[in-house]
Amino acid sequence: MDDILQRIATCIERGKVNATSPYPPDLKGQDGAHELTKAALEMGVSPSDVLAQGLVVGMNSIGRKFSENKVFVPDLLMASKAMQAAMVHLKPFFESGEAKHRGTFIIGTVQGDLHDIGKNLVSMVMEGGGWQVIDLGVDVSTEKFLDALNAHPGSAVGLSALLTTTMVNMEKTVAAVRAQHPDTKIIVGGAPLTAEYAKKIGADAYAPDPQGALDYLVGAVA
Amino acid sequence: MDFLEADAPLLDGEEYSVEFEALALNPAQVEWAMGYEPGQAPEPVPGVIAELLVEASRHASVKVGVRLFRAPEVLLDGAAMQVDGVVLNPGDRIAGLLSGAREVAIYAATAGSGVDDWIRAQFATGDPVRGYVADTIGSELVERAADWLEERVIDHAIGLGCFTTSRFSPGFCEWDVSEQHALFSLLPRACCGITLTETALMLPVKSVSGLIGMGPECERATNACMVCTMKTCFRRR
Structure with a gap:
């Protein structure tokens, strides 16, 4: 479980949206935030864990690098696109109340x-x-x-x-x-x-x- | 008002149309404006920049307007200056740098409303990277237009036996952005098609304005950010 959550966090941070997205080049052909989030939920990982240990970890990491001027606005925007792709799978759980926002x-x-x-x-x-x-x-x-x-x-x-x-x-x-x-x-x-x-x-x-x-x-x- | 061709000499009160190609905006400049060292932006950013630079050339309508004022129309008084009877308050630092000026150029430049519309359309595609790259291109385009004007002001100053200061704009350093209203009162009405909102926002948004001092003792700051007190400015380097 930890591995897939780490991979989700990496996809968010690097802006890897889905398997067909060619960016970043070193992750070309691999699953992205879209597929990995879907897979994690199908494996039985709770939506709250996917959010807290996957998406939040990835966005926090890129957000911190942005604060330190190590990355710039486009990097943050690409991470956001990957996060949106993952959020599609979490949205039903927020609507049902199974997952809660902070x-x-x-x-x-x-x-x-x-x-x-x-x-x-x-x-x-x-x-x-x-x-x-x-x-x-x-x-x-x-x-x-x-x-x-x-x-x-x-x-x-x-x-x-x-x-x-x-x-x-x-x-x-x-x-x-x-x-x-x-x-x-x-x-x-x-x-x-x-x-x-x-x-x-x-x-x-x-x-x-x-x-x-x-x-x-x-x-x-x- | 008719717009003059770009190779015309600098004339007081005139407005100029500047061809997109004359501004020579290149991908490295756009990357730098985003914070990257040239060539260091990650994929897909370089490809988006290249594509949108071509698109921008079809939407840009770059215009620059200038007024020239010389002593005794220009009076310096501590942190304030008076130009043709209009009081400007650029603050101690800018006023200090203008203290040797015998003549000032007041200018405005715009990339045109077509660029504003095009930027909105890029954001509307749902790809925020395209929107942000387009926005950065719009900002850089109008800065290059101001560079273009500044080069002509320098030539004009040389003809007078003078040097120039850096460009100074309301909203930067200690010069309050509300002073746009006073600055624009010195320019031709609706200069370059630019209008001001009550809160001094220029429309089209991708527009700039400011002044340049000229005098035998004037100097350009090697790094304008060293002069400016705005520590959180998005253009600070």
């Missing part, structure tokens, strides 16, 4: 800002880390964040901004979330942000990269 994470780029690449990377790493992700998209109003929180109480929230002119909109959203859902964990991120600014506006954490967001939330809910 929690729910609501994320969006704040009002006035249309940048979404950073937000999407965080979404991918969070999903690979075992979280259900509710992605509200870009130019998201405070009201939309509150509506999502009302629909998914107990969720954590991530706010993204790339401009100094739009990061100021985070303060209003943080205050509104605090007023209605005071225990909500709120993470902020984006190029112009700092830990000091996050503290100033009342957020719980500043994430300098996707893995930082995941690490914070894993610690916060442990």
Whole structure:
């Protein structure tokens, strides 16, 4: 069992989607995340173990290398594609309740800002880390964040901004979330942000990269 | 406004169309922009870059616009500068580097709305790598357009017996991005077809703007990132 979970983790980290995908070249012709996840479940490995010891291990590894500038955005995107291929097999177990997410994470780029690449990377790493992700998209109003929180109480929230002119909109959203859902964990991120600014506006954490967001939330809910 | 051909001399208030080929954007530059040393991006990234560079050439409509202001239209006052009556606040560091400037070039450049649409279409294929590569090509394309303009500003400065500073843009170093509104007020209306949102986001998104100082004592920073205080900037090296 350990072997197949390790192979799943490797496929996720290396972005090996399925048997027909020619990349990475040294894994050409071998099963990918799609086939190995299906096989693990058929062998009787629990969906929770496939998630925790396969997908999460692979995504954590690539996420950490990304934080250390050892790999770059395309590597993370390829890992995410492999993870999505594996998730197809786990989805029915999440829907039936047999497998459980670590929690729910609501994320969006704040009002006035249309940048979404950073937000999407965080979404991918969070999903690979075992979280259900509710992605509200870009130019998201405070009201939309509150509506999502009302629909998914107990969720954590991530706010993204790339401009100094739009990061100021985070303060209003943080205050509104605090007023209605005071225990909500709120993470902020984006190029112009700092830990000091996050503290100033009342957020719980500043994430300098996707893995930082995941690490914070894993610690916060442990 | 009619756009001038790329080989025309630098003229105050004019806008120029620049051919995609003239920008000589190559795969190594795109790889570098993503963080890789040239030739080090893993498969399938190099193949996607090669394919999308060809596609980008069909969607790009690169335009560059410039205004030239000289003393006494340019007044420097501590961390602020006044250009033709418009106050700009680029911050201490940039103002310090502009302190010897007798003339400034205010510019904007865009890859065009077709590139924005094309990038969205690449993300819509469901392959995020294609989307990200297209986005990077769009960013690099407009940076190369600014390089193209900068080379002409340097030639113009040499004609005046001057040197140039590096390019400085709102949103980088200590220059707040909200100052885009003041900067664009110095450019021709809807320069290169670029408009600003209330939050100072340029549309088309793949657009850049900024200024270059010219003067006998001006110097270019060998590494602009050494000047900038934005430690988390995605372009930082």
